[in-house]
Amino acid sequence: xKMTYREAIRQGLHDALAADPRVFxxxxxxxxxxxxxxxxKGFLDEFGPERxxxxxxxxxxxxxxxxxxxxxxxxxIVEVMTVNFSLLALDQIVNTAALYRHMSGGQFSVPVxxxxxxxxxxxxxxxxSHSLENWYAHxxxxxxxxxxxxxxxxxxxxxxxxxxxxxxxxxxxxxxxFEGELxxxxxxxxxxxxxxxxxGNDITLIAYGGTVWKAQEAAKELAAERIDAEVLxxxxxxxxxxxxxxxSVRRTRRAIVVDEGWRTGSLAAExxxxxxxxxxxxxxxxxxxxxxxxxxxxxxxxxxxxxxxQVPKIVAAVRRLLGKG
Amino acid sequence: MSDPALQPVGVPDExxxxxxxxxxxxxxxxxxxxxxxxxxxxxxFLHLYIGEEAVAVGAIRALQPDDNIVATYREHGxxxxxxxxxxxxxxxxxxxQEGCSRGRGGSMHIFDAATRLYGGNxxxxxxxxxxxxxxxxxxxQDRKRVNAAFFGEGAVAEGAFHExxxxxxxxxxxxxxxxxxxxxAMGTALARxxxxxxxxxxxxxxxxxxxKADGMDVxxxxxxxxxxxAHVRSGAGPFFVEFQTYRxxxxxxxxxxxxxxxxxxEEWKKRGxxxxxxxxxxxxxxxxxxxxxxxxxxAVREVEAAVAFAEAGTWEPVEALTRDVHTEAAR
Numbered sequence: 001x002k003m004t005y006r007e008a009i010r011q012g013l014h015d016a017l018a019a020d021p022r023v024f025x026x027x028x029x030x031x032x033x034x035x036x037x038x039x040x041k042g043f044l045d046e047f048g049p050e051r052x053x054x055x056x057x058x059x060x061x062x063x064x065x066x067x068x069x070x071x072x073x074x075x076x077i078v079e080v081m082t083v084n085f086s087l088l089a090l091d092q093i094v095n096t097a098a099l100y101r102h103m104s105g106g107q108f109s110v111p112v113x114x115x116x117x118x119x120x121x122x123x124x125x126x127x128x129s130h131s132l133e134n135w136y137a138h139x140x141x142x143x144x145x146x147x148x149x150x151x152x153x154x155x156x157x158x159x160x161x162x163x164x165x166x167x168x169x170x171x172x173x174x175x176x177x178f179e180g181e182l183x184x185x186x187x188x189x190x191x192x193x194x195x196x197x198x199x200g201n202d203i204t205l206i207a208y209g210g211t212v213w214k215a216q217e218a219a220k221e222l223a224a225e226r227i228d229a230e231v232l233x234x235x236x237x238x239x240x241x242x243x244x245x246x247x248s249v250r251r252t253r254r255a256i257v258v259d260e261g262w263r264t265g266s267l268a269a270e271x272x273x274x275x276x277x278x279x280x281x282x283x284x285x286x287x288x289x290x291x292x293x294x295x296x297x298x299x300x301x302x303x304x305x306x307x308x309x310q311v312p313k314i315v316a317a318v319r320r321l322l323g324k325g
Numbered sequence: 326m327s328d329p330a331l332q333p334v335g336v337p338d339e340x341x342x343x344x345x346x347x348x349x350x351x352x353x354x355x356x357x358x359x360x361x362x363x364x365x366x367x368x369x370f371l372h373l374y375i376g377e378e379a380v381a382v383g384a385i386r387a388l389q390p391d392d393n394i395v396a397t398y399r400e401h402g403x404x405x406x407x408x409x410x411x412x413x414x415x416x417x418x419x420x421x422q423e424g425c426s427r428g429r430g431g432s433m434h435i436f437d438a439a440t441r442l443y444g445g446n447x448x449x450x451x452x453x454x455x456x457x458x459x460x461x462x463x464x465x466q467d468r469k470r471v472n473a474a475f476f477g478e479g480a481v482a483e484g485a486f487h488e489x490x491x492x493x494x495x496x497x498x499x500x501x502x503x504x505x506x507x508x509x510a511m512g513t514a515l516a517r518x519x520x521x522x523x524x525x526x527x528x529x530x531x532x533x534x535x536x537k538a539d540g541m542d543v544x545x546x547x548x549x550x551x552x553x554x555a556h557v558r559s560g561a562g563p564f565f566v567e568f569q570t571y572r573x574x575x576x577x578x579x580x581x582x583x584x585x586x587x588x589x590x591e592e593w594k595k596r597g598x599x600x601x602x603x604x605x606x607x608x609x610x611x612x613x614x615x616x617x618x619x620x621x622x623x624a625v626r627e628v629e630a631a632v633a634f635a636e637a638g639t640w641e642p643v644e645a646l647t648r649d650v651h652t653e654a655a656r
Binding site: 055056062064068069071076096106107108 | 355438443457458463485
């Protein structure tokens, strides 16, 4: 069945709310407004204001309240409008949610799910366009997810809610209108593994979230040049699925990580380090990456485009790595 | 505030003596902690509550066993009053696995699920949104619980305080905001950090009812906390109490205490919560010096037993280092 990423997220939320009275959705404009990305349109009427809870512009407060409610036996889904705003709540996520279980000697788990939009591409300029997934993926105690496919958009919420510990879900803002196929496997997706979306033999393109589709597009272009690229969707940014990454890279013997985060200290850097540590002698070329340029994302379309990983950049990086540049 | 020395105690013996006993237990426990810190048995940050005991004791005595407590990094007194054993708290300070947080938390992170003590939070104001969330869960699940959030006056400057007060008031949540105003945020006096030093005025801005209480008088604390808890439990929404109190010791063991007059400290010591209560009970003929000494001796015995327990405790094997980063069963 074809559907948009938005609809897939919406169905996942709807299922979760219908299945468990402990589940509620809380965040800015999730109710009356219908969700800033319209994923919760109609939910207020269906589930009522207790469970579709509009919050003030108070990220630290309502994310912390979600964490407290999780400790109190609820299964909150807290929506933060964008990862940029989530920095206002970073203290509660990093200093409370991620630590409580270990710091309490295993007495208190925090089964909260925090969803937020991430990424650039809509000319929203520097304070609405960043990709800071790696900040969260740095922190022990939380699981970090980045659904890129319709199946994952539809299916990841259920296992996230079943997880007794905090889970942060990044939805790439450019994907909401993206249309794709929902398959039967959406009902039982896991939140532990990476996944090969396109099989290939010459090189592995490792991507997540919004860059998955740029990598796919690049792979198509490369196929015309008889370069057979594999596309691996990380899906889970913490913990990284080393086994699937290495299995692919050992076979293709080359890897490029495509990451919308800034290059320095990026998730791409972590993936490359792991490949170097674990698969160095299987490589035919040093691992490479295509990341965002190290500038605040600008407003002007041509500058924004230039700042982000794009298909031609990925194609060029592949050619370079294969000595065909 | 009128002189508490002249006020009748006005509560039954069992409660009055129980509160006296708890304050003495905390005092003896923490004096011993200071010694042990000098002996390097306890490390890290150690924030003593000495002088402020009436607040935790009076307030927690106003709660039910099913109520939730969120506390700060100066929480030994809250834990002991709440019923966490001195053994478990002392072993935690030693970093032993018999400690209430298995030695992962130390002095600042005393947790106890059995008595519903949700920490031991060492981010100033960090526990407040958490208390709001616990209260939200109670409201959504129709439980008549009070969520008591303890925090210092320093937290009132944090955004977390304002956001939490707003959410609690907006959603009429069962939170008792218990502000322990000891007048110094580490070394910064209230008047040097706040444009409005009347903390109740700040709380009132959110439409939350408030009360000021003498935090050196355990009975006054108890009465104020009882009223707050009753209001909160009735479903009428949050309540804010400012307890004015004073810490006799420095902020932590690292603090040279250069920011306040010794005379000021001495002045507050005259109002000490333990002799404040014991003198009044004696004047009313409800406590003899012998009884007081017996209470003190019991407390010393309990603390020494806790030290022995902690000494005999064991270190968690390093192999267990990464345990409980996540819930094991889920992995």
